[in-house]
Amino acid sequence: MGKVIVSGASGQFGMAAARMLLEQIPAEDLIVFSRSPDKLAEFAEAGASVRAGDFDDPTSLVGAMQGGEKLLLISTVRVGSRVEQHTAAVEAAKAAGVKHVVYTSLLGVRTPGNPSVEGFDHIATEKMIEASGLAFTHLRDSLYAEAVATAMAIPALAAGHKPENSGAGRVPIVSRDDCVATAVGVLTQDGHANTAVDVTGPEMWTLPDAMALVSEMAGKPIVVEPVDDEGMFRYFDSLGVARKASDVVPDGPIPWASEGMVTFGQSIREGFMDVESNDVERITGRKPRTLRSVMEQYRGAWPQ
Template sequence: MIVVTGATGHLGRLVVEGLLEKLPADQVVAAVRTPEKAADLAERGVDVRHADYTEPESLVTAFKDADKVLLVSSSEVGQRVAQHQAVIEAAKQAGVRHLVYTSAPQATTSALVLAPEHKATEDLIQASGLIATILRNNWYHENYADTIKQAVETGSFAGSAGEGRVASATRADYAAAAVAVLTGTGHEGKIYELAGDVAWSNAELAAEIGQATGREIGYVDLPAVEHAKVLAQAGLPEPVAGFLVALDANIKDGLLAETTDDLRTLIGRPATPIGVTVAEIAR
């Protein structure tokens, strides 16, 4: 039996759908904070169980009889380590044979603003003694949906990443990799650096948006301080603006630029190009 945490989230739901293409529904457990949101999965025969990262007892119950658990990393920045620790301890208590975790690129060595919580989680997994596989997902194409929409509306977008590149892929690509690990063999103990096949710059993203819309789209590169001001003027809270500026600094430093063969090898096809996602969003 395979348990997917966060199964009604963007990535978790795609993993569940992928598992249902390969396994009978009664072998798939959707562990969710709000079971009502997974009613459609329950109707298809999926075992929907309540599981809240902040309620350890719910996790132990959700993992009962589980052979494998996919820990989809929490979206609550600043609270992830404690929440992930609860999942790891529950998996150990429930006798889970194989834990799979969605981490960040080069999590244990990178200066990426997102890395510390993922490094701490990977350390906890290693210390737990659980057999595990780490999926270090690079950035998602979909993270740029708002940027693409804004560029379509205004003809440009701004940032502070300079000529830095991002080796992103779609959520569906990363979900397919998770499905491959959960349903395949020989992945125990492995760390996969998952990334798109091509790393692109903001100037190239602007060109892709221009190609999709048939008009000139510009990228305006700003100093970090000016970028923060623009984000604040757009109404973003200071912590969010600060995070985005720090992330652009990371991108400028090349921390999301590394491409590898791991993703396309696991999914058995090329990763989805950024232009495909741009075209879907810009339509």
């Protein structure tokens, strides 16, 4: 097996993947890069190759990936402009001699008619990687359990209520741990080239039922208020969230736009994330974590 590259290795997903890779491959077979390479000292100390690479500086990327065979391309957070970043990375990977790109995408994203704005960048990126001539694996990750246990649960518990536009739509909420383990499995095993993997948790949830579990575990009420998409937009407006990604203030207090959240809820409601899969267990050899287990891990951060 050739060397494995982890992009954005100073982020949560990248760092977790790099640490897990060190448990499975020799350190000299791991290349990690970030625009903040000073945050990657632990990998240099372990014997991995640490490099500087910035998605907004394409000239830095070829050198960052030189000598690698498989690239873990972790999607960036800039909705609306990240396809350019991803394209720069794939072009650099090709120039550096990389053979296989493993990309973190989104569950249900290629189902025709999916309204999720978050998904549009993923669709464009998947198609661009497929057209590059490189081998690919798309890791289509479901909604993170960690996001439900923190970003959703904490404000809902604090307010005692939560507006919700996802209705009775079901989503197989998955732990980020299982997404990372699946990515590492694909990077270290043969047989995953030119495939898409549905990275899902072990249970189907509606978001109102997930909030009911939070309420039960916290011993505090959460009233879920069903709203339509416009009602969901108004809720985010009241929090000062920009509607469109193009209106997000760079480095501002809220780095995301409500159109992504509202259309994500719409895609759940309309069944685009109602996907059952055993890919996590097939690739990692272990059962994926339950939502309750992730909530147990984070409940110490919940308001008392």
